[in-house]
Amino acid sequence: xxxxxxxxxxxxxxxxxxxxxxxxxxxxxxxxxxxxxxxxxxxxxxxxxxxxxxxxxxxxxxxxxxxxxxxxxxxxxxxxxxxxxxxxxxxx
Amino acid sequence: xxxxxxxxxxxxxxxxxxxxxxxxxxxxxxxxxxxxxxxxxxxxxxxxxxxxxxxxxxxxxxxxxxxxxxxxxxxxxxxxxxxxxxxxxxxxxxxxxxxxxxxxx
Numbered sequence: 662x663x664x665x666x667x668x669x670x671x672x673x674x675x676x677x678x679x680x681x682x683x684x685x686x687x688x689x690x691x692x693x694x695x696x697x698x699x700x701x702x703x704x705x706x707x708x709x710x711x712x713x714x715x716x717x718x719x720x721x722x723x724x725x726x727x728x729x730x731x732x733x734x735x736x737x738x739x740x741x742x743x744x745x746x747x748x749x750x751x752x753x
Numbered sequence: 754x755x756x757x758x759x760x761x762x763x764x765x766x767x768x769x770x771x772x773x774x775x776x777x778x779x780x781x782x783x784x785x786x787x788x789x790x791x792x793x794x795x796x797x798x799x800x801x802x803x804x805x806x807x808x809x810x811x812x813x814x815x816x817x818x819x820x821x822x823x824x825x826x827x828x829x830x831x832x833x834x835x836x837x838x839x840x841x842x843x844x845x846x847x848x849x850x851x852x853x854x855x856x857x858x
Contacts, residue, residue, distance in 0.1 A: 662757060662809075669764055676775045683778050683787070691847050692784055695791045698839060699778055702795045703771065705832065706802050709825065718810055719817065722824050729828060733835040737842055744846035 663714055670710045677703050690743050694736060701732035756808065763805030770798035783855030784847055792840035796833060803829045 677700050684696030705725050712721025777790025807822035 665761065665764075669768065672768060673771065676771055679775050680778060689784060689852065691843055691850075691852070692787065694843055695778060695784075695787055698836075698843070699774065699791055699795055702799060702832065702836060705828065706767075706799055709803070709806050709828075713806065713809070719821050722821055722828070726824070726828050726831070729831055729835065733839055736839040740839075740842040740846040744849040 666710055666714050670707055670714070673703055673707050673710070677707075691740070694739055694743075698732070698736050701728070701736075705729045705732070756812070760805045760809045763801050763808070767798040767801030767805065770794045770801065774798065784852055785844070785854055788840055788844055792837055796836045799832050799836075800829055 680696050680699040680703070682696070684693050684700065687693040687696060705728055708721050708725040708728060709718065712718040712725075715721070771794070774790040774794030777794065778787055781787045781790070803825055807825040810818055810822045810825065812818075
């Protein structure tokens, strides 16, 4: 079962790399924010799978919960900041 | 053995949702249409994979493993509350900054 968990976590890592494309080359700042949000919501799952592989789920659950909170706060703060800015179009 | 089969099938369903979300984020033409896979499919994929993980965690049925599974399900509840809120906040920022919707042709 450990090998299956390893294969699934590598696949989630590949999906995170594909989401990073939108994070780097997004036409506007808000597109980059979408990419970062997708990577964060996959990381919450990936941390618990890593805990399953290491047999320390009771510790990794807390780290995952902290990461979920941090991701939510970061996205809310960044979108509140960028909605007051002019010139989102200039980056195109 | 049956538990392993259920867990692997839940994982595969969740990975299908994650793959659809990633392909949608990459290939949709517009900011507003990219938010659609980012908001829905990631939440559903997280639900399937987390339910599978908390079922697999109940392999050794003790009090501590039940508590850890309950905590994993509480993380799912938090993701269900927070992920649509975050995506709606991004939409609000886009509307107020005046981004134009994409039109065909």
